[in-house]
Amino acid sequence: MTVVTTTPGLYPLPDWAKDSLSSLKGHQKGDLIGDDEDEEITAVYDEVREEFLADQREAGLDLVTEGQARWDDMLAHPLAVHENVETRGIVRYYDNNNFYRDPVVTGELTESGDVARELETASEYTDSLQAVLPGPYSLADLASNEHYRENEFLDVIAEFLAGEIGAFPDHETLFLLEPSLVENSPEDGEDERASEAIDRVAAATDADVIVHTYWGALEEKVHAHLLDADIDAVGYDFVSDVEDNLYNIQEYGTKDSIVLGLLDGQNTLVESPETIAERIDWIGERLPAEEFDTTYVSTNTELFYLPENKYKEKLAALGEVAAREEVTA
Amino acid sequence: MNNREQFRRPDHDNETFILTTVVGSYPKPKWLHRVRDLWEDEEANFDDENWAEATDDAARVITDEHERAGLDVLVDGEVRRNEMVEFFAHRIEGYEFNGPVKVWGHNYFDKPSVTREVAYDESWLVEEYEFAADLTDRPVKVPITGPYTLANWSFNEAYETEEELVYDLADLVNEEIEKLVEAGARYIQIDEPALATTPDDHAIVGKALERIAEDIHEDVYLGLHVCYGDYSRIYPEILDYPVDEYDLELANGDYEQLDVFTDHEFTGNLALGVTDVHVAEVESVAEIKENILKGLEVVPADRLTISPDCGLKLLPRDIAYGKMANMVQAAREVEAEIDNGEIEVARTPASAD
Numbered sequence: 001m002t003v004v005t006t007t008p009g010l011y012p013l014p015d016w017a018k019d020s021l022s023s024l025k026g027h028q029k030g031d032l033i034g035d036d037e038d039e040e041i042t043a044v045y046d047e048v049r050e051e052f053l054a055d056q057r058e059a060g061l062d063l064v065t066e067g068q069a070r071w072d073d074m075l076a077h078p079l080a081v082h083e084n085v086e087t088r089g090i091v092r093y094y095d096n097n098n099f100y101r102d103p104v105v106t107g108e109l110t111e112s113g114d115v116a117r118e119l120e121t122a123s124e125y126t127d128s129l130q131a132v133l134p135g136p137y138s139l140a141d142l143a144s145n146e147h148y149r150e151n152e153f154l155d156v157i158a159e160f161l162a163g164e165i166g167a168f169p170d171h172e173t174l175f176l177l178e179p180s181l182v183e184n185s186p187e188d189g190e191d192e193r194a195s196e197a198i199d200r201v202a203a204a205t206d207a208d209v210i211v212h213t214y215w216g217a218l219e220e221k222v223h224a225h226l227l228d229a230d231i232d233a234v235g236y237d238f239v240s241d242v243e244d245n246l247y248n249i250q251e252y253g254t255k256d257s258i259v260l261g262l263l264d265g266q267n268t269l270v271e272s273p274e275t276i277a278e279r280i281d282w283i284g285e286r287l288p289a290e291e292f293d294t295t296y297v298s299t300n301t302e303l304f305y306l307p308e309n310k311y312k313e314k315l316a317a318l319g320e321v322a323a324r325e326e327v328t329a
Numbered sequence: 330m331n332n333r334e335q336f337r338r339p340d341h342d343n344e345t346f347i348l349t350t351v352v353g354s355y356p357k358p359k360w361l362h363r364v365r366d367l368w369e370d371e372e373a374n375f376d377d378e379n380w381a382e383a384t385d386d387a388a389r390v391i392t393d394e395h396e397r398a399g400l401d402v403l404v405d406g407e408v409r410r411n412e413m414v415e416f417f418a419h420r421i422e423g424y425e426f427n428g429p430v431k432v433w434g435h436n437y438f439d440k441p442s443v444t445r446e447v448a449y450d451e452s453w454l455v456e457e458y459e460f461a462a463d464l465t466d467r468p469v470k471v472p473i474t475g476p477y478t479l480a481n482w483s484f485n486e487a488y489e490t491e492e493e494l495v496y497d498l499a500d501l502v503n504e505e506i507e508k509l510v511e512a513g514a515r516y517i518q519i520d521e522p523a524l525a526t527t528p529d530d531h532a533i534v535g536k537a538l539e540r541i542a543e544d545i546h547e548d549v550y551l552g553l554h555v556c557y558g559d560y561s562r563i564y565p566e567i568l569d570y571p572v573d574e575y576d577l578e579l580a581n582g583d584y585e586q587l588d589v590f591t592d593h594e595f596t597g598n599l600a601l602g603v604t605d606v607h608v609a610e611v612e613s614v615a616e617i618k619e620n621i622l623k624g625l626e627v628v629p630a631d632r633l634t635i636s637p638d639c640g641l642k643l644l645p646r647d648i649a650y651g652k653m654a655n656m657v658q659a660a661r662e663v664e665a666e667i668d669n670g671e672i673e674v675a676r677t678p679a680s681a682d
Contacts, residue, residue: 015428022435032434072434090433095527097482099433268427268442269486307428307440 002294003280005322008177008212008235008265009065009132010074010302011055012311017048017069029090029101032072035083035112045070046121053125055312059319063130063173063296066122073100074302075134075177076142078164081114083107084147094183094215096266096305104144105153109160116167123169131171135178135211136161136197137186158197162204173208175235176201177302181226182216182237195225208232212259214300217244224252235259237300238283246286256293261300263314268306270313273320280321297321332550332573333598333631335515336402336468343664345630347621348401349657350600352554352576353472353518354413354640355394355406356649361387365411384409385460392464398653399661402470402516405461407640413474413520414482415439416453421479421501423447423487442484443494449501455508462513470516471509472554476502476537477530478523492533499537506541510549518552518576525558531566542571552576552600556639560586565593576600578638580620581607590627599628602638603659604652609644611651617659625674630667635660 024041025031052067071077074093079085084107090099123129136158145153186194202209212235226234233255236245262279263271303311337346364383367375391406410416418424418441425444429437454471461469476498480491488494506517524534542551556578580602601624603617624633635656641649666672
């Protein structure tokens with residue numbers, strides 16, 4: 001069994017950057033990141049990116065993300081910075097006490113290259129780059145649409161994401177975050193279309209594609225359809241729901257590789273290496289673990305919910321897993 | 330229950346009494362922000378005693394401002410509090426702080442972590458209440474963050490479930506309210522904004538309120554403040570809560586959700602938001618009167634309290650004052666019109682006992 005440690009990205013800004021960016025940018029809706037930013041702000045983000053990469057290197061993670069410091073609107077970011085998208089009211093980000101600007105698509109979703117530019121800079125620092133994007137279903141779910149026909153919006157978003165990926169530098173894995181598949185489960189017919197949309201996005205890269213789900217377990221049919229997509233692994237949130245996730249895998253199987261969301265990305269309680277190892281073993285006993293090509297171990301959610309010190313401790317805890325596996329391998 | 334009459338002022342002119350108050354927080358005097366910076370600056374020669382003197386002065390100013398606006402029930406503007414969870418978490422044993430976390434954009438708050446069983450340590454609000462109550466002859470309301478919000482807006486490291494943490498915190502809130510009542514407080518408002526964001530937990534909030542209300546004397550008027558959510562997901566269930574009054578934000582959504590409360594009989598007292606705290610313009614008396622009439626569609630005047638939608642603290646202070654003053658004037662005019670029969674309204678039938 002190969003164990004690979006990684007995270008879904010979206011790290012909390014270091015405290016110094018919280019201060020400097022809020023004074024450079026401001027506190028209101030209009031002050032958040034858009035399709036342009038001045039040099040001073042860019043310089044802060046460059047510094048933060050380097051810090052994020054160093055954090056992961058120090059922790060010893062196997063796969064490294066860019067950290068998404070610029071994603072003021074969390075997973076809605078790739079649309080929020082688009083020139084043909086208007087950001088309007090502040091809306092709740094899933095069931096959290098967090099908010100993002102409602103991105104309203106008002107024109108054609110052309111390729112923007114925004115995420116590609118971030119990755120380009122990050123790729124200079126690492127050979128194990130993991131690209132992170134919202135999955136098409138979640139991004140469509142988080143957005144509003146005033147330009148396309150409603151029944152084609154999901155496909156348009158998938159096409160848009162595929163276009164963005166086309167400009168990405170070399171990356172080992174692509175992590176597609178799909179919390180909406182759990183939180184706002186697609187209905188009959190829509191579940192199949194969600195899977196096809198994911199397929200389209202996955203086809204845009206040669207890297208291993210992982211679709212990560214969280215805040216519970218997928219409904220059975222949604223899970224079954226997701227497995228039809230040509231992807232390399234599905235991610236399961238074993239922090240919020242062990243039972244239903246195990247059931248889905250036991251009942252329907254999963255892909256050749258698997259992501260175990262084992263550390264809580266939304267709690268300051270840091271899991272000890274022993275606890276994590278026990279959880280891996282416990283789940284392994286209930287799944288045909290030896291059959292997995294790769295077992296990715298990750299936090300269940302993005303990490304921006306945490307204060308800076310605890311985010312670092314979570315990375316370190318994941319790093320311990322990597323170190324331990326090397327010893328026992 | 331009619332424990333509202335205790336808040337009618339002796340010189341109240343109208344027979345009808347629509348209680349006027351505010352939710353709680355109020356724009357702080359600008360100088361207080363500078364004083365806080367000094368207090369937090371370790372190099373400045375500015376100690377806790379200086380800070381206490383400054384917040385006392387601020388409480389004097391704001392309580393007086395509320396009195397000048399003509400409110401029936403005053404608050405000290407929560408001038409001593411920085412944030413509604415942090416303030417309490419600093420006073421409860423079992424909480425730790427690790428640093429700021431993102432709410433949205435570059436807006437952060439110091440979200441605390443519960444790292445061990447919570448326990449009552451120092452008093453939270455008794456001194457604050459006693460000080461404000463001494464400044465005025467009018468009743469002073471005490472807003473207190475409810476146990477569900479205290480739990481939900483923290484990291485839970487210590488409890489098996491959030492629900493258990495909520496109940497332990499409810500016992501502490503109960504202890505504090507008992508102390509406040511002993512000190513003379515008769516109007517306590519429990520703030521549960523987190524309920525609106527996770528409405529599926531309304532039963533947990535209900536059980537927590539049972540613990541809070543236990544053994545609290547019936548003269549004590551208990552309110553519950555909820556804001557910015559989909560009320561249809563918690564109503565009518567919340568009517569079973571052991572509180573006298575429900576304080577709701579409705580002006581912000583232009584009363585679109587009013588139907589929720591008229592479709593099923595509203596059996597409690599209603600504290601209706603009649604001015605929008607996210608609009609930095611003072612609504613006219615006429616406009617506020619229209620809003621008060623919306624409240625009268627839900628409950629009769631003797632069960633209607635009016636207040637702004639939520640805390641006024643983000644507004645410029647002159648705007649906040651203008652909203653309160655117009656709100657009081659609007660209430661008094663509506664009362665007079667009811668007395669004169671110009672507005673026809675139902676009255677709560679006298680109870681049989």
